[in-house]
Amino acid sequence: METVNHKIIKPKIGLLNLAEELDNVSQACRIMGYSRDTFYRYKHAKENGGVQALFDANRRKPNLKNRVDQETEIAVAEYAIEQPAYGQTRAANELRKRGIFISPSGVRSIWLRHNLENFKKRLNLLEEKMAKEGIVLTEAQVQALETKKMDDLASGEIETAHPGYLGSQDTFYVGTLKGVGRVYQQTFVDTYSKIACAKLYTTKTPITAADLLNDKVMPFFEEHHVSILRMLTDRGTEYCGRHDSHDYQLYLGINDIDHTKTKVKSPQQNGICERFHKTILREFYQVFFRKKIYRRVEELQEDLDTWVDYYNNNRTHQGKICCGRTPMETFIEGKNIVKQKVDDLNFAD
Numbered sequence: 001m002e003t004v005n006h007k008i009i010k011p012k013i014g015l016l017n018l019a020e021e022l023d024n025v026s027q028a029c030r031i032m033g034y035s036r037d038t039f040y041r042y043k044h045a046k047e048n049g050g051v052q053a054l055f056d057a058n059r060r061k062p063n064l065k066n067r068v069d070q071e072t073e074i075a076v077a078e079y080a081i082e083q084p085a086y087g088q089t090r091a092a093n094e095l096r097k098r099g100i101f102i103s104p105s106g107v108r109s110i111w112l113r114h115n116l117e118n119f120k121k122r123l124n125l126l127e128e129k130m131a132k133e134g135i136v137l138t139e140a141q142v143q144a145l146e147t148k149k150m151d152d153l154a155s156g157e158i159e160t161a162h163p164g165y166l167g168s169q170d171t172f173y174v175g176t177l178k179g180v181g182r183v184y185q186q187t188f189v190d191t192y193s194k195i196a197c198a199k200l201y202t203t204k205t206p207i208t209a210a211d212l213l214n215d216k217v218m219p220f221f222e223e224h225h226v227s228i229l230r231m232l233t234d235r236g237t238e239y240c241g242r243h244d245s246h247d248y249q250l251y252l253g254i255n256d257i258d259h260t261k262t263k264v265k266s267p268q269q270n271g272i273c274e275r276f277h278k279t280i281l282r283e284f285y286q287v288f289f290r291k292k293i294y295r296r297v298e299e300l301q302e303d304l305d306t307w308v309d310y311y312n313n314n315r316t317h318q319g320k321i322c323c324g325r326t327p328m329e330t331f332i333e334g335k336n337i338v339k340q341k342v343d344d345l346n347f348a349d
Helices: 010-022 025-032 036-049 070-082 088-097 104-113 119-133 139-154 206-223 247-254 271-291 297-313 327-348
Strands: 167-177 181-190 196-201 230-233 258-261
Touching (some): 010 025, 070 088, 119 139, 167 206, 167 297, 181 271, 181 297, 196 206, 196 297, 247 258, 271 297
Parallel strands (some): 167 230
Antiparallel strands (some): 167 181
């Protein structure tokens, strides 16, 4: 008589042992709740393969006979890199023109096996191949990469090279102060270092958007001899308008700053500023409004300046750029890296 503790074969061995003890297969099957056919199937499996034969067969094991041939699988995987923006149906139709006959579901099955089932994964593999092999991109591949860049920009996933490479600006509604009215905060965040500037206003207009840059942002960057190359905003009226009459657009033009806007009709907002707004709401406004009653915007601005200074110089940040450092430390290091690269280029010339 055998004893096995494995939960899969324990009841099967129990059935066989009970039938041996009772010397009656029908009674053992009735007690254990099995049919005689099941008993004899278990008995036959154990006699031919031992206890291991009583394990259930893995039904998820792939049946290689149902797969396409190796040449077709390679061609489908390579076409996913050649045309990463195509879906499974269009890929199947285009491959048919090349004499490769496969259904859209077959294309998707191959993509799943090669981890290529969505647009982003196909682009990631294209970028890896481009970095390793130095391939020349086709027009379709360049368009796909540009589409991904625009989508990432709209959802707050921004690639930034150095301090001043891209600034992010947004308007935050603070609330209503008694005797003052509505209060808005104009926010600027450097997307590389996360250096932030904030100023309070009682209106939300192009003048206030430009005033933040003129009063706090530009003096800070000029002090550190860093230029702002581009600004990212949403499509609010305080940021968008005619280039020859809109105050904010005029200010960007005078300072030779490019303007990038979030994607049209997209639910995503300016993600970097949104995260900063959540932080300042939780760590500053919700705390200070409980501790003090503000009668003037200037009083609130003083406490805001103190908190922003703490945020920039003492509060550590996470992420692949900050890595546990403060925004100011990240800003200085990034500035020094750029300076070193410029010096190296000048020395090489």
